[in-house]
Amino acid sequence: MNKKITHKSVMTEEVLSSLNLETGKTYIDATVGAGGHSKAMLERCPDIKLIAIDQDESAISIASNNLKKFSQSVSFYKTNFANIEQILRSNEIKEVNGILFDLGTSQMQLNDHARGFSFKEKDPLDMRMNQSQEITAEKILNTFSEYELFKIISQYGEERYSKKIARAIVNRRPLNNTKDLTNIILSIYSKNKSKIHPATKTFQAIRIAVNKETEVLTEALNKSLKLLKKPGGRLVVISFHSIEDRIVKTIFNKESAACICTKELPICVCNHVATIKIINKKIIKPSIKEIHNNPSSRSARLRIAEIINKRKAS
Numbered sequence: 001m002n003k004k005i006t007h008k009s010v011m012t013e014e015v016l017s018s019l020n021l022e023t024g025k026t027y028i029d030a031t032v033g034a035g036g037h038s039k040a041m042l043e044r045c046p047d048i049k050l051i052a053i054d055q056d057e058s059a060i061s062i063a064s065n066n067l068k069k070f071s072q073s074v075s076f077y078k079t080n081f082a083n084i085e086q087i088l089r090s091n092e093i094k095e096v097n098g099i100l101f102d103l104g105t106s107q108m109q110l111n112d113h114a115r116g117f118s119f120k121e122k123d124p125l126d127m128r129m130n131q132s133q134e135i136t137a138e139k140i141l142n143t144f145s146e147y148e149l150f151k152i153i154s155q156y157g158e159e160r161y162s163k164k165i166a167r168a169i170v171n172r173r174p175l176n177n178t179k180d181l182t183n184i185i186l187s188i189y190s191k192n193k194s195k196i197h198p199a200t201k202t203f204q205a206i207r208i209a210v211n212k213e214t215e216v217l218t219e220a221l222n223k224s225l226k227l228l229k230k231p232g233g234r235l236v237v238i239s240f241h242s243i244e245d246r247i248v249k250t251i252f253n254k255e256s257a258a259c260i261c262t263k264e265l266p267i268c269v270c271n272h273v274a275t276i277k278i279i280n281k282k283i284i285k286p287s288i289k290e291i292h293n294n295p296s297s298r299s300a301r302l303r304i305a306e307i308i309n310k311r312k313a314s
């Protein structure tokens with residue numbers, strides 16, 4: 001791994017102001033990565049307690065090194081953020097004041113050839129964020145049925161040639177490296193123009209499937225709403241593509257919608273987790289200056305919700 005490559009955090013100032021940091025309060029950075037957002041939070045408000053999570057072993061070691069100065073205030077957890085409830089329970093913490101999710105992959109992961117996230121080189125078909133999990137991109141590409149591959153590539157990649165790509169993968173098996181996958185896609189796109197690299201969407205789709213990203217995000221956001229302080233706890237989410245942003249938007253819209261059983265019943269039969277207020281009606285995007293300084297920030301989208309009340313689901 002190239003040790004010099006680090007991650008430039010996106011929309012740091014916007015993240016800091018949306019979390020409403022207060023001395024003595026507890027916050028969670030659910031995707032600590034290189035620790036950039038965490039560091040900014042601790043520099044802005046040194047007396048907070050910070051719980052830093054990442055499922056990537058190397059991210060945890062890089063972040064703990066970068067946050068050495070704040071070791072009294074931070075505790076690290078190498079686990080999936082879907083386990084957020086267990087982490088708090090094991091620390092006998094009932095609620096926290098803010099939770100940050102900065103989704104997707106870090107620059108360190110993208111630039112580490114052994115991880116296979118990038119379509120630019122000839123790398124192993126891995127794509128696991130958690131290096132100890134069993135399922136890899138290689139397993140999906142070489143063993144899943146043509147129909148399963150088609151579903152993954154169309155749903156998670158919104159790829160218009162998903163059917164052709166799925167068929168070509170099955171016909172070309174075994175795929176041995178990321179170049180094999182990129183070449184299949186390039187052969188299908190040979191006569192068709194694409195604004196982005198033709199492999200972008202299929203690589204995104206396989207990565208989402210390998211890491212079960214849609215399932216764990218839905219689970220973690222719903223759990224987060226239960227764990228935030230009422231009233232005033234803040235949930236801050238940065239997403240990088242429409243699949244994850246749609247999940248955030250759907251949950252925020254559902255929980256901020258009026259509940260039909262508010263007064264009549266002691267429990268909520270509409271399965272609301274919480275009553276929330278959406279803080280930014282308009283999605284927050286990086287400034288032109290930020291995109292100029294850090295082109296990878298260009299697709300970032302920030303959403304903020306605040307807890308008003310909690311609900312007991314039926």
Ligand SMILES: C[S@@+](CC[C@H](N)C(=O)[O-])C[C@H]1O[C@@H](n2cnc3c(N)ncnc32)[C@H](O)[C@@H]1O
Pocket residue numbers: 007008009010030031032033034035036037038053054055056059079080081082102103104105106129216
């Ligand atoms: C965009 S990076 C975060 C960068 C970080 N905010 C910073 O400023 O350095 C996303 C990180 O989230 C982690 N991640 C993604 N999904 C995760 C999950 N389900 N559970 C735990 N960590 C996850 C990745 O391993 C990666 O390190």
